[in-house]
Amino acid sequence: MMTYTFERPICYLALLATILLTACTGPTERELNLPTTDLTTAALIPLPLEVQATNSGFALDEYTAISTAGAEDFADVGTFLAKAINNHIGLQLSTGNASERGALTVISLEQTGDMGNPEAYRLLITEDSIRLQAGTAAGAFRGVQTIRQLIPHTSTDTLAENPIWVIPTGTITDEPQYAYRASMLDVSRHFFGVDDVKKYIDLMVYYKMNTLHLHLSDDQGWRIEIKSWPRLAEVGGSTEVDGGDGGFYTQEQYSEIVQYAADHHITVVPEIDMPGHTNAASVAYPFLNGNGKKPELYTGREVGFSTFDTRKDTVYAFIDDVVREIAALTPGPYFHIGGDESHVTEKPDYNYFVERVQGIVQKHGKRMMGWDEIVTADIDSTAIAQVWANKENGEQGIAKGMKLILSPADRAYLDMKYDSSSTYGYTWAGLIPVDVGYDWDPEEYFPKEHVLGLDAPLWSETIAELDELEYLAFPRLLGYAELGWTTQDKRDWETYRVRLGRQAPFLERMDVNYYRSDKVDWE
Ligand code: ACM
Numbered sequence: 001m002m003t004y005t006f007e008r009p010i011c012y013l014a015l016l017a018t019i020l021l022t023a024c025t026g027p028t029e030r031e032l033n034l035p036t037t038d039l040t041t042a043a044l045i046p047l048p049l050e051v052q053a054t055n056s057g058f059a060l061d062e063y064t065a066i067s068t069a070g071a072e073d074f075a076d077v078g079t080f081l082a083k084a085i086n087n088h089i090g091l092q093l094s095t096g097n098a099s100e101r102g103a104l105t106v107i108s109l110e111q112t113g114d115m116g117n118p119e120a121y122r123l124l125i126t127e128d129s130i131r132l133q134a135g136t137a138a139g140a141f142r143g144v145q146t147i148r149q150l151i152p153h154t155s156t157d158t159l160a161e162n163p164i165w166v167i168p169t170g171t172i173t174d175e176p177q178y179a180y181r182a183s184m185l186d187v188s189r190h191f192f193g194v195d196d197v198k199k200y201i202d203l204m205v206y207y208k209m210n211t212l213h214l215h216l217s218d219d220q221g222w223r224i225e226i227k228s229w230p231r232l233a234e235v236g237g238s239t240e241v242d243g244g245d246g247g248f249y250t251q252e253q254y255s256e257i258v259q260y261a262a263d264h265h266i267t268v269v270p271e272i273d274m275p276g277h278t279n280a281a282s283v284a285y286p287f288l289n290g291n292g293k294k295p296e297l298y299t300g301r302e303v304g305f306s307t308f309d310t311r312k313d314t315v316y317a318f319i320d321d322v323v324r325e326i327a328a329l330t331p332g333p334y335f336h337i338g339g340d341e342s343h344v345t346e347k348p349d350y351n352y353f354v355e356r357v358q359g360i361v362q363k364h365g366k367r368m369m370g371w372d373e374i375v376t377a378d379i380d381s382t383a384i385a386q387v388w389a390n391k392e393n394g395e396q397g398i399a400k401g402m403k404l405i406l407s408p409a410d411r412a413y414l415d416m417k418y419d420s421s422s423t424y425g426y427t428w429a430g431l432i433p434v435d436v437g438y439d440w441d442p443e444e445y446f447p448k449e450h451v452l453g454l455d456a457p458l459w460s461e462t463i464a465e466l467d468e469l470e471y472l473a474f475p476r477l478l479g480y481a482e483l484g485w486t487t488q489d490k491r492d493w494e495t496y497r498v499r500l501g502r503q504a505p506f507l508e509r510m511d512v513n514y515y516r517s518d519k520v521d522w523e
Helices: 010-025 072-089 137-150 194-206 251-263 279-284 313-329 347-363 372-376 391-399 434-438 466-473 476-485 493-501 504-509
Strands: 050-060 064-067 105-111 121-125 129-134 165-174 180-186 211-215 267-274 334-338 367-371 384-387 403-406 451-458
Touching: 050 105, 064 072, 072 105, 072 137, 105 137, 121 137, 129 137, 137 165, 137 194, 180 194, 180 476, 194 211, 194 251, 194 466, 194 476, 211 451, 251 267, 251 313, 267 313, 313 334, 313 347, 334 347, 347 367, 347 372, 367 372, 372 384, 372 391, 384 391, 391 403, 434 476, 434 493, 451 466, 451 476, 466 476, 476 493
Parallel strands: 064 105, 105 129, 180 211, 180 451, 211 267, 267 334, 334 367, 367 384, 384 403, 403 451
Antiparallel strands: 050 165, 121 129, 121 165
């Protein structure tokens, strides 16, 4: 490691001159362990819309302040950034109105007028300031993730007492190409507690995803307390695949997840899967059952055997209570009704069911989402179909004016194995190595104007612990984050794999059990 002997602030100019000179004439920056000052080669995921480098450096150090003067909800974003910087490099930066404290350099969060896209932001990085401009706190929050990713993992030492972290200067203008960038956690086949979900949110956030879809019920377990139907959680939540103890979120715990997500500008989409995938509910309340058999707790993996009785009014009174209670705890605009693989529900019964449930979801102020099978019902254009298996269903949804979410199983299912050596995961949709998960074009499925965004689902039949969940989700989740954010013309596996390899220090610092694919040179 080289050292520098100048007093600040002159030292930075001298430091940068040294870097530039050395970079032009001598060994590479990497050999000298010097920080890069080329913003265009920063290891950002997702890659921003536009990056212009000015090839100098902003020195982040203990004399840097975070300024959020003016905008109220921007203050929370500033506090988040201060905490993230503290966790990352140990600096305790002050926040608030920087001009009152004689800070030498400043990161300022500035609210602008409408930038068009609510998640858009602009970063103007010079030698003495980083200005983050956004029209909304959500945009500022996305921009803050870019700042976090620009902070090097190691400091550059000077002979002055304080280390500095050099951030390359230039301008970034950025916004997402899709409004909906989700991952789904199946907490039904195996239950994952509040802290596990919060950690997943922390990781999604760093890569600018904005939606967490929770698959809260299935044949093997019902995972959310419903006060008007208490046996759902008490009985329906009492087991899981392979016979573990299961579990469920109390309403307070679910609200804690929703609040944590909201604090991180993440929307929660709750899913109650029906009329199939309902064995656990029917064990709790057998009048719901429509398959003619006595329901028993189920810990196997096969699906498609259960159904609600779609022709009983009491079933819809029950669903009204469930949707009402969950909708009241969920500020986001969506309620996901599942609707997949109802193999023992007669088609007319299935369609009748989906139509009635759409009315219930709308009555409680939410917009209905469902897996792509729902398009056969007579539903309106506000419904959203999540295409996982059947492209023709997606086309039928478009014909009805519906928006789509893309989760093609052979590209986007996080529970498919990477390769034949994978310990966890399935192969029914194929193997999905890291490059196959990343290297596809959503626009080859459906025209962009019909697509709200992408969801990478993580089904949990084969994973019971957080480290197993992380093995399947990481690093592939980062690829889906980039697919949702970055325009197709900017995406390229060869440049992505370099940026991906440079995520290793972050993933290790976060104690993530990611799969070290040999397709990537990990830092
Ligand atoms: C699904 O994978 N059954 C949506």
